[in-house]
Amino acid sequence: MARRLSSNEKLRCFPNILKKIQTLLVIGLVILPTNIYAQSNDDCLMCHSDNTLTMEKNGKEISLFVKEDVYKSSAHSKLSCVSCHKGFDPESMPHAENILEINCVNCHQKVLTKHSFHPQIIKSKGLGKSSDTSCKSCHGIHDVVSPKKTTSKWNNKNLIVTCGNCHKDASDHYLTSNHAEAFKNGDKGAPNCISCHKSSITKSAFKDNIVEMKKAQEKLCLSCHLDNDDVRQRTAPSAGFIHAYDNSVHGFALHKKNNGDAASCTDCHTSHQIIKGTDSKSSVFKLSIPSTCGKCHSEIQKEFSESIHGQLVATGNGDAPSCTNCHGEHNILKTDDPNSPVAFQNVSREICSPCHESMKLSEKYGISANRYKTFSQSYHGLALSGGSASVANCGSCHGVHNIKPSSDPTSMVNKNNLVKTCGTCHPGANETFTQGSIHVTLEKADEPILYWISTTYIFLLISILGGMFLHNVIDLFRKSKIKKLKQLGHIQEEKHGHSLYLRMTVNERIQHATMAISFMILVITGFMLRYPNTWWVSHIRDLSSHVVEYRSWIHRIAAIAMILVSLYHIYYIAFTQRGRELVKDLFPKLKDLTDAIGVAKFNLGFSKVKPKLDRFSYVEKAEYWALVWGTIVMTFTGLLMWIYIDYIGVFSKLDWDIARTIHYYEAWLAFLAIVIWHFYFVIFNPDIYPMSLAWFKGTVTEEEMAEEHPLELERIKKKQAEERRKSEEDLDDEV
Numbered sequence: 001m002a003r004r005l006s007s008n009e010k011l012r013c014f015p016n017i018l019k020k021i022q023t024l025l026v027i028g029l030v031i032l033p034t035n036i037y038a039q040s041n042d043d044c045l046m047c048h049s050d051n052t053l054t055m056e057k058n059g060k061e062i063s064l065f066v067k068e069d070v071y072k073s074s075a076h077s078k079l080s081c082v083s084c085h086k087g088f089d090p091e092s093m094p095h096a097e098n099i100l101e102i103n104c105v106n107c108h109q110k111v112l113t114k115h116s117f118h119p120q121i122i123k124s125k126g127l128g129k130s131s132d133t134s135c136k137s138c139h140g141i142h143d144v145v146s147p148k149k150t151t152s153k154w155n156n157k158n159l160i161v162t163c164g165n166c167h168k169d170a171s172d173h174y175l176t177s178n179h180a181e182a183f184k185n186g187d188k189g190a191p192n193c194i195s196c197h198k199s200s201i202t203k204s205a206f207k208d209n210i211v212e213m214k215k216a217q218e219k220l221c222l223s224c225h226l227d228n229d230d231v232r233q234r235t236a237p238s239a240g241f242i243h244a245y246d247n248s249v250h251g252f253a254l255h256k257k258n259n260g261d262a263a264s265c266t267d268c269h270t271s272h273q274i275i276k277g278t279d280s281k282s283s284v285f286k287l288s289i290p291s292t293c294g295k296c297h298s299e300i301q302k303e304f305s306e307s308i309h310g311q312l313v314a315t316g317n318g319d320a321p322s323c324t325n326c327h328g329e330h331n332i333l334k335t336d337d338p339n340s341p342v343a344f345q346n347v348s349r350e351i352c353s354p355c356h357e358s359m360k361l362s363e364k365y366g367i368s369a370n371r372y373k374t375f376s377q378s379y380h381g382l383a384l385s386g387g388s389a390s391v392a393n394c395g396s397c398h399g400v401h402n403i404k405p406s407s408d409p410t411s412m413v414n415k416n417n418l419v420k421t422c423g424t425c426h427p428g429a430n431e432t433f434t435q436g437s438i439h440v441t442l443e444k445a446d447e448p449i450l451y452w453i454s455t456t457y458i459f460l461l462i463s464i465l466g467g468m469f470l471h472n473v474i475d476l477f478r479k480s481k482i483k484k485l486k487q488l489g490h491i492q493e494e495k496h497g498h499s500l501y502l503r504m505t506v507n508e509r510i511q512h513a514t515m516a517i518s519f520m521i522l523v524i525t526g527f528m529l530r531y532p533n534t535w536w537v538s539h540i541r542d543l544s545s546h547v548v549e550y551r552s553w554i555h556r557i558a559a560i561a562m563i564l565v566s567l568y569h570i571y572y573i574a575f576t577q578r579g580r581e582l583v584k585d586l587f588p589k590l591k592d593l594t595d596a597i598g599v600a601k602f603n604l605g606f607s608k609v610k611p612k613l614d615r616f617s618y619v620e621k622a623e624y625w626a627l628v629w630g631t632i633v634m635t636f637t638g639l640l641m642w643i644y645i646d647y648i649g650v651f652s653k654l655d656w657d658i659a660r661t662i663h664y665y666e667a668w669l670a671f672l673a674i675v676i677w678h679f680y681f682v683i684f685n686p687d688i689y690p691m692s693l694a695w696f697k698g699t700v701t702e703e704e705m706a707e708e709h710p711l712e713l714e715r716i717k718k719k720q721a722e723e724r725r726k727s728e729e730d731l732d733d734e735v
Contacts, residue, residue, distance in 0.1 A: 040080065047064075049065070067142070104136075105125050114198065117194070121133050173272035177275055179192075188230045210260035222242070225242060226242050226243075244328075244329075244330040250262045250264070268283065284329075293323045307403045308408075309403060321355065327340075328340075356371045370439070374439035419433070437653070440653075449658060460665075464673070465669070468676045474603045474604065475680075475685075476685075476686065501716065503699055504698045508582075511572070519674070522559060525554050526667055612710045613711060614712050615712040617709070627670075630666060630669070633666050634670070640659040641660060641663065644656045644659075682694075687707040
């Protein structure tokens with residue numbers, strides 16, 4: 001049985017009833033009238049299909065004609081007219097006093113956010129009055145067609161032309177680009193206007209924040225050229241090449257220094273007219289590069305355009321170097337970066353030599369192909385290879401961007417400008433200093449005097465050192481054979497006493513040690529300069545970054561030490577009794593020639609008797625006088641080079657080249673003579689192996705004396721016997 005509601009319960013239910021009534025009223029007042037009074041599209045077209053229907057607005061006659069077939073083929077064909085045209089009274093003429101602007105955003109809110117390439121549209125919500133802020137200006141009014149249809153002007157195939165209606169220059173540039181060609185061919189991933197501009201990459205999106213704009217543009221470029229496999233497979237640049245920009249001077253300035261002036265992708269490749277670098281229309285085509293780089297580096301471009309390289313590039317010569325040939329492309333580094341090809345220590349080897357050593361280019365243009373070779377063998381080139389940061393490289397003399405032929409009066413290497421050019425490193429340089437070939441060779445046609453010096457020394461090296469080597473091999477074989485026969489008992493070994501005989505006094509040992517140490521230091525430091533890239537030099541250079549500077553000073557100090565000990569030796573042999581006896585015994589005699597012939601006969605088996613050698617044999621005399629000669633030559637040539645560099649104007653460049661050539665070959669002659677001749681007789685000689693200790697102890701054994709200096713030993717023993725006899729006679733007289 002139903003229960004009656006109390007008055008309180010009725011009051012509690014009243015709000016729910018009100019809500020239901022309110023809902024019904026909304027339906028009744030909003031939806032039902034619409035259905036009852038809605039004007040159909042046919043009703044609208046009864047008037048608006050008349051092509052003469054017009055109205056006047058702001059003093060202008062406006063057509064109200066709607067083409068029915070166009071509207072029915074549009075994307076909005078299923079919608080009624082009043083779906084967009086709100087607030088119209090079909091009974092009134094005109095329908096409304098103030099016509100409301102059609103708001104596309106009511107239905108297309110999500111789509112609006114995709115129009116970031118036109119941020120002004122987003123700001124105006126598509127209701128702007130200008131062509132770039134209104135949805136209708138791009139998509140039309142009654143003729144809106146879905147972009148999916150090929151007839152739509154916003155279909156991918158028609159997109160470029162449509163955007164070009166407002167952005168003609170950008171469209172024209174794009175149509176000539178490789179992007180447009182790939183897009184036309186249907187390549188997957190090929191960009192069109194929207195695919196790039198759907199991202200915020202223009203000034204309007206970033207206002208004055210150029211740095212962030214460039215970073216956004218770079219990110220967009222990399223999204224295809226680095227991250228998209230479809231694009232990467234069709235394009236040439238490798239990932240490493242693209243990534244190289246990050247560590248370049250431009251990338252560092254943009255990302256680390258936030259420098260808006262730093263070059264990014266679009267600065268070099270442009271925004272729309274992106275063309276392969278092999279195409280002459282490209283902004284990064286080799287012959288166009290100076291203009292592209294000149295947008296930022298105008299002063300350098302002007303300087304380069306006046307150079308021989310710039311003039312050749314301007315004439316369309318593809319063999320001439322432009323900016324990227326020297327500096328690189330994506331991997332452009334600072335000039336003080338040791339990894340940069342244009343760094344001070346690299347420019348000659350990595351930049352200049354590939355062209356100026358090319359036989360193809362030398363034959364084609366009539367330029368010398370030995371310029372880098374002659375430079376690399378010069379003092380400057382050798383010191384540079386050794387790590388010196390103070391010597392001249394190619395750019396120091398020829399210029400960097402302003403390179404000109406020597407015939408040009410404004411060239412740094414023009415004859416009239418050499419004094420000034422050399423003077424930048426050698427203050428006070430004069431005309432005498434510059435006389436002689438700069439890129440000197442040892443060819444007869446180039447410098448005859450250098451050719452004959454080198455040829456003579458090569459002959460001496462082969463003949464003298466070859467003779468020494470042959471002499472020692474025969475001597476080694478003969479002495480080794482005798483020693484073995486003694487061990488086997490086939491030859492009776494002579495017994496000797498245990499007496500020690502003075503060979504070198506303390507004074508003489510100090511002289512010898514000073515000479516030996518200075519000589520070895522000179523050899524090491526000298527060949528370090530001449531052969532800077534050998535394995536043993538590289539290990540020394542690893543010890544310190546200042547090894548090159550130390551090498552120079554150590555070499556000179558060692559040279560001074562050798563000169564001083566030589567001067568002292570002159571004093572020693574001139575003003576001391578033992579010194580005079582020393583030089584007297586070392587003086588060559590006819591016996592030395594007969595001894596040499598006799599030893600040769602003995603070693604070759606033509607004689608069974610070995611000549612008795614005196615205090616100094618022909619071996620030691622040859623070595624001593626060779627040392628005297630070598631020291632004189634090395635001293636004078638070394639001092640001449642030293643004076644030329646540090647006290648300019650005294651000698652010419654040719655004088656220096658002569659001294660350098662003699663110094664070099666004499667160094668080899670001295671070094672190899674010590675190794676082949678001296679080291680054999682004091683170390684490897686079977687009679688004294690493993691080493692004669694006379695240089696250390698000052699004495700030799702009686703056995704060594706008997707083998708090497710028997711004549712002196714006989715004379716000493718004879719003198720000792722006479723002294724003993726005389727002593728005995730004196731004792732007898734006293735008794």
